[in-house]
Amino acid sequence: MNFPILTVITFVPVIGAIVGLLIPKEQEKTIKWYSVAVSLIPLVLSIILWVTYDNAAGGMQFVEKVPWIPTLGVTYHVGVDGISVPMIFLTALLTTLSLFYSAYTIHTRVKEYFLLFLLLETGMFGVFVALDFVLFYVFWEVGLVPMYLLIGIWGGQNRLYAAIKFFIYTLVGSVAMLLAILYIYFNVGSFDILEATARFSQVRPFMQNFTAVSLAFWAFFLAFAIKVPSFPFHTWLPDAHTEAPTAGSVILAGILLKLGAYGFLRIVLPIFPEAFSYYAPAVGVLAVISIVYGALVCMAQWDLKRLIAYSSVSHMGYVMLGLAAAAASLTRGEAVTNSAAMALNGAALQMFNHGIITGGLFFLVGVIYERAHTRDLHVFGGLGAKLPYYYGIMAVTGFASLGLPGLAGFWSEFFVFRGTFAIIPIYAVIGVLGVIFTAAYILWKIIQYMFLGPFNEERWGKLTDMELFEKVTMWPLVIFMVLFGIYPTPILNLFNAATTALMGRLL
Amino acid sequence: MTLAQIIELLLPQLILLITVLAIFIADLADTRKEKGWAPYVALAGILLALVVSSLHWGREVALLGNMLRVDRFSVFFNGVVLAASALSVLLAISYMRPRTPYRAEFYALLTVVALAMTLAAGANNILMVYLAMESISITSYVLVGYLRQDAKANEAAIKYFLYGAATSAMMLYGMSLLFGISGTLDLKELADFFAAGVPETSRWIAFPAMVLLLAGFGFKTALVPFHQWSPDTYEGAPTPVTAFLSVGPKAAGFAILMRVFITGLPRFYTDWAALLAGISIVTMTLGNLVALRQSNIKRMLAYSSIAHAGYILIGVVCLSLSTTSPFNGINGAMIYLLAYLFTNVGAFLTVIAFEEATGSTTIADYAGLMKRSPWLAVTMLVFLLSLTGIPSTGGFIGKLFVFGAAIQVQFYLLAIVGIINSAIAAFYYLNVVRYMFFTPAPEPASPVPVPRPLRWVLAVCLVMTFVIGLYPQPFMNLAAGGAGLLASL
Numbered sequence: 001m002n003f004p005i006l007t008v009i010t011f012v013p014v015i016g017a018i019v020g021l022l023i024p025k026e027q028e029k030t031i032k033w034y035s036v037a038v039s040l041i042p043l044v045l046s047i048i049l050w051v052t053y054d055n056a057a058g059g060m061q062f063v064e065k066v067p068w069i070p071t072l073g074v075t076y077h078v079g080v081d082g083i084s085v086p087m088i089f090l091t092a093l094l095t096t097l098s099l100f101y102s103a104y105t106i107h108t109r110v111k112e113y114f115l116l117f118l119l120l121e122t123g124m125f126g127v128f129v130a131l132d133f134v135l136f137y138v139f140w141e142v143g144l145v146p147m148y149l150l151i152g153i154w155g156g157q158n159r160l161y162a163a164i165k166f167f168i169y170t171l172v173g174s175v176a177m178l179l180a181i182l183y184i185y186f187n188v189g190s191f192d193i194l195e196a197t198a199r200f201s202q203v204r205p206f207m208q209n210f211t212a213v214s215l216a217f218w219a220f221f222l223a224f225a226i227k228v229p230s231f232p233f234h235t236w237l238p239d240a241h242t243e244a245p246t247a248g249s250v251i252l253a254g255i256l257l258k259l260g261a262y263g264f265l266r267i268v269l270p271i272f273p274e275a276f277s278y279y280a281p282a283v284g285v286l287a288v289i290s291i292v293y294g295a296l297v298c299m300a301q302w303d304l305k306r307l308i309a310y311s312s313v314s315h316m317g318y319v320m321l322g323l324a325a326a327a328a329s330l331t332r333g334e335a336v337t338n339s340a341a342m343a344l345n346g347a348a349l350q351m352f353n354h355g356i357i358t359g360g361l362f363f364l365v366g367v368i369y370e371r372a373h374t375r376d377l378h379v380f381g382g383l384g385a386k387l388p389y390y391y392g393i394m395a396v397t398g399f400a401s402l403g404l405p406g407l408a409g410f411w412s413e414f415f416v417f418r419g420t421f422a423i424i425p426i427y428a429v430i431g432v433l434g435v436i437f438t439a440a441y442i443l444w445k446i447i448q449y450m451f452l453g454p455f456n457e458e459r460w461g462k463l464t465d466m467e468l469f470e471k472v473t474m475w476p477l478v479i480f481m482v483l484f485g486i487y488p489t490p491i492l493n494l495f496n497a498a499t500t501a502l503m504g505r506l507l
Numbered sequence: 508m509t510l511a512q513i514i515e516l517l518l519p520q521l522i523l524l525i526t527v528l529a530i531f532i533a534d535l536a537d538t539r540k541e542k543g544w545a546p547y548v549a550l551a552g553i554l555l556a557l558v559v560s561s562l563h564w565g566r567e568v569a570l571l572g573n574m575l576r577v578d579r580f581s582v583f584f585n586g587v588v589l590a591a592s593a594l595s596v597l598l599a600i601s602y603m604r605p606r607t608p609y610r611a612e613f614y615a616l617l618t619v620v621a622l623a624m625t626l627a628a629g630a631n632n633i634l635m636v637y638l639a640m641e642s643i644s645i646t647s648y649v650l651v652g653y654l655r656q657d658a659k660a661n662e663a664a665i666k667y668f669l670y671g672a673a674t675s676a677m678m679l680y681g682m683s684l685l686f687g688i689s690g691t692l693d694l695k696e697l698a699d700f701f702a703a704g705v706p707e708t709s710r711w712i713a714f715p716a717m718v719l720l721l722a723g724f725g726f727k728t729a730l731v732p733f734h735q736w737s738p739d740t741y742e743g744a745p746t747p748v749t750a751f752l753s754v755g756p757k758a759a760g761f762a763i764l765m766r767v768f769i770t771g772l773p774r775f776y777t778d779w780a781a782l783l784a785g786i787s788i789v790t791m792t793l794g795n796l797v798a799l800r801q802s803n804i805k806r807m808l809a810y811s812s813i814a815h816a817g818y819i820l821i822g823v824v825c826l827s828l829s830t831t832s833p834f835n836g837i838n839g840a841m842i843y844l845l846a847y848l849f850t851n852v853g854a855f856l857t858v859i860a861f862e863e864a865t866g867s868t869t870i871a872d873y874a875g876l877m878k879r880s881p882w883l884a885v886t887m888l889v890f891l892l893s894l895t896g897i898p899s900t901g902g903f904i905g906k907l908f909v910f911g912a913a914i915q916v917q918f919y920l921l922a923i924v925g926i927i928n929s930a931i932a933a934f935y936y937l938n939v940v941r942y943m944f945f946t947p948a949p950e951p952a953s954p955v956p957v958p959r960p961l962r963w964v965l966a967v968c969l970v971m972t973f974v975i976g977l978y979p980q981p982f983m984n985l986a987a988g989g990a991g992l993l994a995s996l
Contacts (some may be wrong), residue, residue, distance in 0.1 A: 071833045071983050112877075134907075136897035145892060148937075152945045160945055164937060171895075171933050177928035178907070182922075215919075218954040 227260030246366030290317030324346030343419025382455025526552025579988025663743025678723025727760030791817030846901030875948020
C-alpha cells in the first residue's frame with residue numbers, strides 16, 4: 001500500500017479547483033463538466049477504499065504519517081477505520097450528485113460556484129481522514145468558508161442573514177474546540193488523536209481534575225453539538241438549510257451535520273469516556289428533546305424545505321441518543337456492552353442513512369421549487385396524478401425517512417432504540433414518540449398536502465414530471481435506500497467492527 | 508570591542524542612515540519634479556539593511572556601553588519592522604504620486620522611522636528606549652500630516668501629536684522614577700538592583716512607574732486606554748502611512764514593551780502581568796465591539812488593529828519559563844506580529860487600490876468587488892480570514908500560539924475572552940466579505956486597477972500569509988529567539 005489513497009482523495013478536489021481557475025469564466029459548460037469529472041476521481045477512489053479496507057483486520061488503515069510542524073509535534077497523520085470509510089464514500093457520492101445536479105440548475109456565477117464546491121469537498125474529506133488535532137481543526141474550518149459563500153451568494157431571499165448565522169455559530173463552537181484541543185495537548189504532549197485516545201483509555205489522567213475535564217468535554221460538545229445540531233444549538237440550521245441553494249442544502253444535511261456526529265465518535269467518546277458517561281443523562285435529554293421537539297416543529301411547517309430542515313434536527317437526535325446510550329453504558333459494566341455497540345451501530349448507520357435520505361429529500365424539494373417557484377404546502381395538492389414519477393420517488397424517500405421496514409431508515413432507528421432501550425429505557429420510550437410524529441408529518445404534510453386531494457388544474461396544469469438529470473441524481477440514492485433496507489450487512493459489518501473495538505477499548 | 512566590530516554590528520542602522528542622507532542630498536541635486544527614483548532608493552536601502560541584519564542571526568552581544576543589543580530578538584524584530592517599511596514604501600508609490608510634489612522627502616522620512624525602529628528593537632537602556640520611541644513618534648507625526656492640504660490629515664496629525672506628547676511625558680516621568688530608586692538606566696542593572704532584595708516599599712514606586720511606562724508603550728501599540736488617537740489618525744492619515752503605523756511602529760512598541768518588562772522588571776512580573784492581563788481583556792473587547800459599528804474601512808481596520816494588540820498581549824502575559832514547551836508566550840507574540848504584518852498590509856493594500864480607483868473608503872462601496880476585480884476580492888477575502896484566525900492562514904498560527912500559551916499557564920479566563928472576541932471579530936470582517944461577494948456591483952462595474960508596485964506587495968503578502976499558515980516551522984525557529992529574553996528572567 002504505497003499509493004497514498006487518502007491524500008489523493010482529500011486533495012484532488014482542491015487541486016482541481018486551483019487548476020479550474022485557469023478556465024475562462026465564460027466557458028460555463030466546460031467548468032461544470034470539468035468539476036463533475038474532478039469529483040468522480042475521489043468517488044471512484046472511495047469505492048476502491050471501501051472494497052479494499054480489510055474489515056477482518058480492523059483498526060486504522062491506509063495510514064500516512066509525515067511530520068508537519070515538528071516543534072509542536074504536529075503531524076500530517078491520516079487514516080481510516082470502519083466508521084470513516086462509509087462517510088468518505090457518502091461525501092464523494094453526494095458531492096458528485098450535487099455537482100451533477102447543479103450543472104443543470106446553476107446559471108449565475110458558475111465558475112465561483114463549482115470551484116467553491118470542490119474546495120468544500122476537500123474540507124469534508126479532511127475531517128473524516130484526519131488523525132491529528134491540528135489537521136482536524138484546519139479541515140474543520142476550511143469547509144466553513146466555501147459553505148458560507150455558497151449560502152450567501154446562491155441562497156434564497158434571506159441568504160445574508162442565514163450565511164452569517166451559519167458562520168458565527170460554527171465559529172463559536174470551533175474556537176471553543178481549539179481551546180479544548182490545546183488542553184489535551186498540554187496533558188498528553190501531542191496533537192495526535194490516536195495517541196490521545198490510547199493514553200486516555202489506559203491511564204485516564206483526566207480523572208484527577210474532573211472540573212477541567214468537564215470544561216474540555218463541554219467545549220468539544222459545544223463544537224460538535226452545534227454542527228450536529230442538537231437542541232438548543234439548532235437554530236442556525238433551519239435558516240441555513242432553507243436559504244442555501246439545493247445542492248448546498250444537500251451537502252449541509254448530508255455531510256456537514258455528520259462532521260459533528262463523527263467528532264463525537266472519533267474524539268469525545270474515546271477521549272472523554274468518564275466525562276461523557278457522567279454527563280450522558282444530560283446529553284440524552286438533549287437528544288430526546290431534539291427528536292421529539294424537532295418532529296413536532298416539522299408538523300407546524302408549511303414551507304417544504306423548512307420542514308425537511310427541521311426533520312434533520314429530529315433525525316440527528318437519534319444519532320445523539322445512540323451516543324448517549326453508549327456513553328451511559330460505560331458505568332454499567334460488560335452486561336450491556338453489546339447493546340452499547342448496537343446503539344453506536346445505529347448511530348453510525350443513521351449518519352449514513354440520513355445523508356442519503358435527507359440529501360434525496362432536499363434534491364426533491366429543489367425539483368418542485370424549480371418548477372413551481374414556491375414551497376408552500378398550502379398551494380399544492382393532487383400532484384400525484386400529474387407527476388407520478390416524482391410522487392413515486394418522493395414516497396420512497398419519505399418512507400425511508402420515517403423508518404418503514406424494508407428501507408434503510410428502519411435499521412438505523414431500530415438499532416438505536418434497541419441499544420438504548422437496554423441501557424436507558426426511559427429515553428428510548430420517549431424518543432420513540434419521534435418516530436410516530438415523523439410518520440405523521442411525512443404522510444400528512446408531505447404526501448397528503450402535495451400529492452393527494454384536489455388538483456389545481458389552472459395553476460399547476462403545466463407542471464412537468466422529473467427530467468432525466470433529476471432522475472439520474474435520485475437513482476443512486478434510492479438504490480442505496482432499498483439496498484441497505486433489505487441487506488444492511490455490508491455497511492453494518494464495517495460499523496460493527498469499529499464500534500465493538502471502541503467499546504472494548506473503553507471498558 | 509574594536510571600532511570595526513561596532514561598525515559591523517551597527518551596519519544595518521548605518522545603511523539606513525546613509526540611505527536617508529542620500530535621498531535628501533539627491534533630492535536637492537535633482538531639479539526635476541518627478542523624483543521617481545526616491546522610493547526605489549529607499550527600498551534598496553531598507554532591503555539591504557534587512558539582509559545585513561539577518562546575517563547577525565545567532566549573535567548575542569551588547570554594544571555602545573550596553574545601550575544596544577544585537578541578539579536574536581532584535582534581529583527578528585528588525586526583520587519585522589524593515590519588512591513593514593519596505594512594503595509601505597511600495598504601497599506609497601502610486602498613492603503619493605498624484606497627491607504631493609514633495610515625494611523624495613516622504614521616503615527619506617519613512618526610512619528615518621525604519622532606522623528608529625531598528626534601534627527600538629535592540630534598545631537595552633531606558634534612555635535608548637526613550638530616544639528610539641521619540642524618533643519613531645516625531646517622524647510619524649510628520650508622515651501622518653504629510654498631505655498638508657488635507658484637513659483630515661491635519662486633524663489626524665494634531666491628534667496623534669498631542670496624544671504622543673502627553674504619553675511620552677508620562678513615560679519619561681515613569682523612567683525618572685525608576686532611575687530615582689535604582690540609580691541606573693541599564694535594563695540589566697535595573698533587574699539586578701531589584702533582585703538584590705530591595706525593601707518591599709520599592710514596589711510602591713515601581714508599580715506607578717510601570718503604569719507610566721505603559722502609557723508610552725501603550726500609545727505606540729494602541730492599547731486601551733491609550734488608543735484614542737488611533738481611529739482618527741488611521742482614518743485621516745495617507746492610507747500607506749496608516750498601513751505602516753498599524754504594523755511597523757506597533758511591532759517596535761511591542762519589542763520595547765517585552766524587552767523592558769521582561770529583562771528590566773522581572774521582579775515585578777506578577778504586577779505587570781496582572782496589569783497587562785486587564786489591559787489585554789479591555790483592549791480586545793473594546794476594539795472588537797467598536798469595530799462592529801464602523802462604516803469606514805480605515806476606521807474599522809484601526810479598531811481591529813487595537814483588538815489584535817490585545818491578542819498579542821496574551822502572549823506577553825502568559826509567558827512561561829518552561830524551555831521545552833513550544834508555547835512560551837513570547838514566541839506567540841512574535842509569530843502573531845509577523846503574521847499580522849503581512850495580513851494587515853495585504854488588507855490595507857486593497858483599501859489603497861480601491862481608494863485610488865474610486866476615492867472611497869466606505870465599506871458599503873465595496874459592493875460587488877468580486878465582479879469588478881475578482882483577484883483583488885479573493886485576496887482580500889484571504890486577508891480578512893487571516894485576521895479572523897481561520898486555519899491555513901498566518902492569523903490562525905498566531906492565535907494558536909497565544910491561546911496555547913494562555914492554556915499552558917492555565918490562565919483560562921484570558922483564553923476564553925480571547926476566543927469570544929475572535930467570534931465577535933468575524934462579524935465585522937465578514938461584513939466586508941458580504942459586500943464584496945453578496946451585494947451586486949453598482950453600474951458601471953468597472954474593474955479596480957492595481958498598480959504594479961502594489962501587485963508585488965500583494966504577491967508577497969498573499970504568499971507569506973499562506974506560508975506562515977501552512978508551514979510555520981521556519982518562523983517558529985526564528986521566534987525561538989524570544990526565549991533568549993526569557994533566559995534572563
